[in-house]
Amino acid sequence: MKIIFNLLLKDYIRYFNDKPAILITFAVPIVLIIIFGSIYGGGGSPRGKVKIIFVNESNNEISKIIEAKLDSSSMIQLVKKYTPENEKTPTFIDEEKAKQFVREGKRSAALILPNDFFADTSSSLKFKFFYDPKNEIESQIIQASIQQTIMMQISDLLPVLMQRKARDLLGGEEAEKFKNKLGSVIGEYFDVSADTIVDAMTNFKPGSSSGFSSSDSNETNILSDIIKFESEQLVGMEISNPGVTRIVGGWAMMFLLFTLTATATSLFEEKQEGSLKRLMCMPVKRSHILWSKYIFSISLGVVQLFTMFIFAWLFYDVDIFSNFLNLLIVVIASASAAVAFGMIITSFAKSINQASGIATLIILVMSALGGSWFPIVFFPEWIQVIAKGTITYWSVEAFLQVLWRQADFSAIALHVLILFSTAFIVNFYSLIRFKSGKIF
Amino acid sequence: MLKISNISKRFGRIDALKNIDLEIEQGEFFGLLGPNGAGKSTLMDIIIGYHKPDTGTLFFENEIIIPEKLVTRYKFGYVPQEISLYQELSAHQNLKIFGSIYKMSSKELDRKIAKVLELVKLSERKNDTVKDFSGGMKRRLNLAASILHDPQIILCDEPTVGIDPQSRNAIFDMLHQLNQNGKTIIYTTHYMEEAERLCSKLAIIDEGKIIANGSLNDLIKLSEKRETIRVRKTSGIISKADFLKSLGDVIELDYYFEIRTEEKGKQNSELFLNLEKEGIPPELIELRKSSLEDVFLNLTGRSLRD
Numbered sequence: 001m002k003i004i005f006n007l008l009l010k011d012y013i014r015y016f017n018d019k020p021a022i023l024i025t026f027a028v029p030i031v032l033i034i035i036f037g038s039i040y041g042g043g044g045s046p047r048g049k050v051k052i053i054f055v056n057e058s059n060n061e062i063s064k065i066i067e068a069k070l071d072s073s074s075m076i077q078l079v080k081k082y083t084p085e086n087e088k089t090p091t092f093i094d095e096e097k098a099k100q101f102v103r104e105g106k107r108s109a110a111l112i113l114p115n116d117f118f119a120d121t122s123s124s125l126k127f128k129f130f131y132d133p134k135n136e137i138e139s140q141i142i143q144a145s146i147q148q149t150i151m152m153q154i155s156d157l158l159p160v161l162m163q164r165k166a167r168d169l170l171g172g173e174e175a176e177k178f179k180n181k182l183g184s185v186i187g188e189y190f191d192v193s194a195d196t197i198v199d200a201m202t203n204f205k206p207g208s209s210s211g212f213s214s215s216d217s218n219e220t221n222i223l224s225d226i227i228k229f230e231s232e233q234l235v236g237m238e239i240s241n242p243g244v245t246r247i248v249g250g251w252a253m254m255f256l257l258f259t260l261t262a263t264a265t266s267l268f269e270e271k272q273e274g275s276l277k278r279l280m281c282m283p284v285k286r287s288h289i290l291w292s293k294y295i296f297s298i299s300l301g302v303v304q305l306f307t308m309f310i311f312a313w314l315f316y317d318v319d320i321f322s323n324f325l326n327l328l329i330v331v332i333a334s335a336s337a338a339v340a341f342g343m344i345i346t347s348f349a350k351s352i353n354q355a356s357g358i359a360t361l362i363i364l365v366m367s368a369l370g371g372s373w374f375p376i377v378f379f380p381e382w383i384q385v386i387a388k389g390t391i392t393y394w395s396v397e398a399f400l401q402v403l404w405r406q407a408d409f410s411a412i413a414l415h416v417l418i419l420f421s422t423a424f425i426v427n428f429y430s431l432i433r434f435k436s437g438k439i440f
Numbered sequence: 441m442l443k444i445s446n447i448s449k450r451f452g453r454i455d456a457l458k459n460i461d462l463e464i465e466q467g468e469f470f471g472l473l474g475p476n477g478a479g480k481s482t483l484m485d486i487i488i489g490y491h492k493p494d495t496g497t498l499f500f501e502n503e504i505i506i507p508e509k510l511v512t513r514y515k516f517g518y519v520p521q522e523i524s525l526y527q528e529l530s531a532h533q534n535l536k537i538f539g540s541i542y543k544m545s546s547k548e549l550d551r552k553i554a555k556v557l558e559l560v561k562l563s564e565r566k567n568d569t570v571k572d573f574s575g576g577m578k579r580r581l582n583l584a585a586s587i588l589h590d591p592q593i594i595l596c597d598e599p600t601v602g603i604d605p606q607s608r609n610a611i612f613d614m615l616h617q618l619n620q621n622g623k624t625i626i627y628t629t630h631y632m633e634e635a636e637r638l639c640s641k642l643a644i645i646d647e648g649k650i651i652a653n654g655s656l657n658d659l660i661k662l663s664e665k666r667e668t669i670r671v672r673k674t675s676g677i678i679s680k681a682d683f684l685k686s687l688g689d690v691i692e693l694d695y696y697f698e699i700r701t702e703e704k705g706k707q708n709s710e711l712f713l714n715l716e717k718e719g720i721p722p723e724l725i726e727l728r729k730s731s732l733e734d735v736f737l738n739l740t741g742r743s744l745r746d
């Protein structure tokens with residue numbers, strides 16, 4: 001035990017003598033978490049809104065409401081004017097210009113409400129949307145914001161659209177009968193005066209968000225209740241920085257894999273410089289050397305991750321303290337699995353270059369597949385199945401449970417078990433490999 | 441004290457050691473002389489337990505050595521042929537780390553470190569990093585790191601390779617001193633001068649086999665019937681190589697042509713005359729008595745070259 005401790009001490013002394021190594025293990029994660037944190041919504045400072053072109057050629061009331069709603073959106077910013085060359089005063093963008101700007105990559109999307117957007121006789125709404133999906137996240141933000149805004153107007157419009165559709169299909173006279181009948185049926189069963197219903201279906205009054213404003217609200221809510229869009233966030237409400245909290249686990253595991261593979265492959269360097277042989281000729285066993293490497297690596301991994309977490313906490317208010325114990329467990333489990341990965345590579349490789357080459361390749365693949373970079377739901381089903389075979393997946397999921405859901409231990413027990421047992425099995429195998437390998 | 445019995449070792453197709461039998465007594469300065477690739481390091485590695493032999497047994501004080509038990513590792517000190525140190529750490533840090541492996545209180549270790557640093561004359565440089573040391577200094581530290589735990593037997597694998605004569609002499613003195621203090625030393629080398637100067641007992645190893653074994657005198661006797669004449673190579677002499685080779689059994693060494701003769705006296709004076717007639721100045725000619733070099737030559741038909 002004392003020997004392991006002394007060897008461990010040796011690794012620390014060597015490590016702290018190696019300034020570039022310290023820089024890489026700590027500065028790189030810190031810098032990256034700060035940069036990427038700022039992209040995913042950082043530090044309380046308002047993130048940039050996504051700019052889209054907006055052209056409103058319609059005079060309709062609804063179009064004005066939609067425009068006003070979009071104007072006040074926190075996600076997107078409407079660009080309506082531009083300044084042509086050789087001119088000083090900005091002019092409104094028209095449809096042609098909008099298309100051109102999107103084509104040229106000046107903006108990612110343009111929303112057009114054409115002049116027949118919602119004419120007096122229309123039985124539907126007409127939008128034009130031009131976009132350039134060069135950036136997935138941006139496109140999604142734009143589409144979500146527009147859909148949300150429009151959806152909110154639907155309940156006002158639905159009865160009118162329904163009535164107009166009926167007229168299109170049934171012809172004027174029949175449609176009139178349908179309207180009156182419908183009005184009286186609704187009136188009879190829902191305790192509303194039939195006239196109110198008929199009136200609402202004939203004369204659209206925009207802006208009355210509760211549906212029909214002609215009578216008292218109790219009476220008219222009935223129709224607007226037909227579409228009821230209730231949204232409630234269930235997870236992560238209390239998380240002050242969702243963006244960073246979601247990604248930090250993925251980064252954590254990737255850094256662990258890189259750092260701890262490097263500490264494992266340092267056995268090659270120690271062999272090269274002969275210090276390993278000297279140890280092997282002293283009262284030291286191979287298992288002493290491997291154990292000390294193992295403990296050193298895990299402790300380095302834990303310190304590295306907590307350094308990164310502390311920066312995530314300082315800069316982006318990521319809450320690492322309220323579920324600290326579980327976070328620590330996940331960090332240690334992930335670190336164990338990451339060292340085991342480094343050890344198995346080291347036990348198979350013939351040289352340090354081969355080891356780091358192969359390791360880098362596998363780490364990048366595992367990080368991509370396992371969800372370090374983006375959620376694995378983006379992948380086709382079969383890749384998602386493969387992803388579950390990576391240690392990255394289990395680690396990233398466990399970090400999400402702990403940091404994002406603030407889950408208790410039962411929610412991460414399986415992940416932790418898988419990480420530890422993978423570490424155990426892989427280590428056992430690399431121990432056997434080391435006996436016939438190049439290092440010892 | 442240390443008995444090596446029937447040790448063999450193969451690396452793939454190479455027979456590195458073939459049935460080695462040797463016995464080393466307490467207090468001996470035992471030399472293992474052999475050319476490159478003879479198997480010296482392999483034998484040392486097996487003694488320390490770094491390699492497992494394919495066959496054979498090692499005994500230390502009449503007990504079988506089981507390397508896994510690490511017992512002998514406390515009693516042996518191994519100086520590897522390659523510099524085996526943490527290059528980016530200081531001399532003192534190296535000694536502290538390697539010394540801490542042995543069961544010693546840190547006070548005792550500090551005392552030992554001061555002592556060996558004194559012995560290898562690096563006390564003043566103890567806080568400098570190893571990678572800034574000269575070759576000779578690294579060699580000395582390499583030795584120092586192996587004797588911190590006061591081993592009974594010191595195994596030195598070519599501890600003077602690639603260093604200047606001054607450092608070499610310093611290492612000789614240190615080892616001599618250690619031997620005087622009762623340490624048993626096993627020393628491998630391919631310099632016969634070193635073996636002649638240092639060792640009280642010698643074994644000559646070639647192609648994995650011990651070909652001779654005994655005291656220096658015992659070994660020299662093996663070639664006493666020979667005497668050689670050497671002609672130093674100069675540019676003028678090299679042009680006369682064909683003439684020299686016509687004189688008989690001639691071997692071309694790095695710095696000499698060596699003419700071997702069976703008899704003494706008469707034939708040699710005749711040879712001297714012939715050489716003088718050819719215009720070879722007498723200063724370049726020397727008569728040599730037998731040395732380990734000749735023993736090796738005699739036994740293997742090859743020369744032990746640097």
Ligand SMILES: Nc1ncnc2c1ncn2[C@@H]1O[C@H](COP(=O)(O)OP(=O)(O)OP(=O)(O)O)[C@@H](O)[C@H]1O
Nearest residue numbers: 451454456474475476477478479480481482483630
């Ligand atoms: N690990 C190894 N794998 C394969 N072959 C080896 C190994 N170690 C030694 N050998 C071979 O065994 C033979 C003896 O090597 P060894 O290193 O013992 O020679 P040596 O006498 O120490 O030579 P030198 O004076 O060059 O140090 C050589 O032919 C060498 O190539």
Ligand SMILES: [Mg+2]
Nearest residue numbers: 480481482521
């Ligand atoms: Mg050797």
